[in-house]
Amino acid sequence: xxxxxxxxxxxxxxxxxxxxxxxxxxxxxxxxxxxxxxxxxxxxxxxxxxxxxxxxxxxxxxxxxxxxxxxxxxxxxxxxxxxxxxxxxxxxxxxxxxxxxxxxxxxxxxxxxxxxxxxxxxxxxxxxxxxxxxxxxxxxxxxxxxxxxxxxxxxxxxxxxxxxxxxxxxxxxxxxxxxxxxxxxxxxxxxxxxxxxxxxxxxxxxxxxxxxxxxxxxxxxxxxxxxxxxxxxxxxxxxxxxxxxxxxxxxxxxxxxxx
Numbered sequence: 001x002x003x004x005x006x007x008x009x010x011x012x013x014x015x016x017x018x019x020x021x022x023x024x025x026x027x028x029x030x031x032x033x034x035x036x037x038x039x040x041x042x043x044x045x046x047x048x049x050x051x052x053x054x055x056x057x058x059x060x061x062x063x064x065x066x067x068x069x070x071x072x073x074x075x076x077x078x079x080x081x082x083x084x085x086x087x088x089x090x091x092x093x094x095x096x097x098x099x100x101x102x103x104x105x106x107x108x109x110x111x112x113x114x115x116x117x118x119x120x121x122x123x124x125x126x127x128x129x130x131x132x133x134x135x136x137x138x139x140x141x142x143x144x145x146x147x148x149x150x151x152x153x154x155x156x157x158x159x160x161x162x163x164x165x166x167x168x169x170x171x172x173x174x175x176x177x178x179x180x181x182x183x184x185x186x187x188x189x190x191x192x193x194x195x196x197x198x199x200x201x202x203x204x205x206x207x208x209x210x211x212x213x214x215x216x217x218x219x220x221x222x223x224x225x226x227x228x229x230x231x232x233x234x235x236x237x238x239x240x241x242x243x244x245x246x247x248x249x250x251x252x253x254x255x256x257x258x259x
Contacts (some may be wrong), residue, residue, distance in 0.1 A: 010246060011137035020131045024118060033121060037112040040166040041069075042131055049162035050115040053103045060120030060154030060218055061146065063109025064162040065096070070124050071165055078158055079108035085143050086195055087214060096160065103157045107150075111142035113164030120154050135246035139183065140190040147198050184222075185233040185240075189216070189249075192241025230256075 006016055016035055023030040032054060034047060046064060054062045066076035078097050079085075085108060097104050121131055124145070133144045149156055195207045215238055222231040233255070240249075249255075 009252075012258060013132035013136055013138070013141050014134040016141075017131050017134060019115075020121060022154075024121060026131055029118060031118050033116045033118070034200040035111065035114050035116065036164070039168060040112050040164050041165040042113065042165070046113070046162045046164060047115075049102075049159045053157060053159040053162070054115055054117060054126045056113050057103060057155060057157050059157045060117055060123075060149050061109055061156045062103070062115040062162070063106060063156070063158045064113035064115075064164040065158065065160060066110045066112050066166050068166050068167045071163065075167060076110040077160075078104060079106040079146075079156075082107045082143075082147065083199075083203060083207075084200075086191055087211065092191065093163075102160050104160065106156050108146040109156060110160060110166075112166045113162075114142065115166075120149065122151055123154070124148055136190045136193065137186060137246070137248050137252075139186040140194055143194060144198070147194075179227050179230055181230050181233045182249075182252065184218075184257075185231050185249055185251075188234050188237030189241040189245065192238065193244075193246065196244075229258075 002022070004022060005017060006015060009015075010018065020033050023033050034050065034052060036042065042064075050062045050064060053059070063076075065074060067074050076094060077095065124131055125146065131145075132141045136144060146156055191211070195204055195211070199207055215234065219231045219234050222228070222234065236249075236251075
């Protein structure tokens with residue numbers, strides 16, 4: 001096991017980029033990189049199923065099925081149309097797609113557990129000079145990379161028998177009703193950032209028209225339940241998104257210590 005110690009907090013994207021670069025440039029380079037959230041657990045045969053599907057389909061990304069902690073609720077099984085994810089979190093209660101195959105195509109996968117091929121990662125790096133987008137720092141990395149993957153012509157599939165257990169038992173992986181201030185700031189800011197950079201003009205206009213009422217609703221809801229600090233983070237995220245602020249939030253460490 002190799003432990004890489006960074007001198008500073010590079011965020012989810014930046015931290016993974018260091019490890020990805022190491023995996024692809026060591027003496028015996030890796031054929032695949034498996035990205036897993038630090039609060040997730042995997043089924044015993046998860047990685048075997050992911051690699052099996054990757055070899056069979058020649059897909060660039062193979063995503064796992066994401067369930068709650070006890071495996072009774074499916075939070076992610078297949079991505080809907082891409083535009084959908086600019087308005088709600090990626091992981092919502094779902095069902096397995098009706099298919100006889102052990103895998104199926106998807107517009108996006110969950111970053112809580114995804115396998116990326118060496119060839120894809122090299123192609124992404126050659127295309128834009130980095131792997132995961134460290135401008136995001138944390139949240140929405142899977143949306144960004146899946147957009148690029150489709151753009152450069154690689155497949156995205158989900159392995160139906162590969163299971164990752166993520167989140168709390170009996171609860172949906174969604175932070176709208178929780179006081180996770182870091183989530184709310186980056187979720188808001190990065191949504192604006194990706195809409196500005198990834199959506200075509202007509203969809204970008206539609207996004208801005210639809211997103212603002214949802215933003216107001218979130219601020220009012222958090223204020224009404226007494227979470228003023230969360231409402232403030234949402235507002236800051238919106239303004240920073242439109243101002244083009246990226247990377248680590250200047251209040252990140254302060255808010256982590258406070259809450």
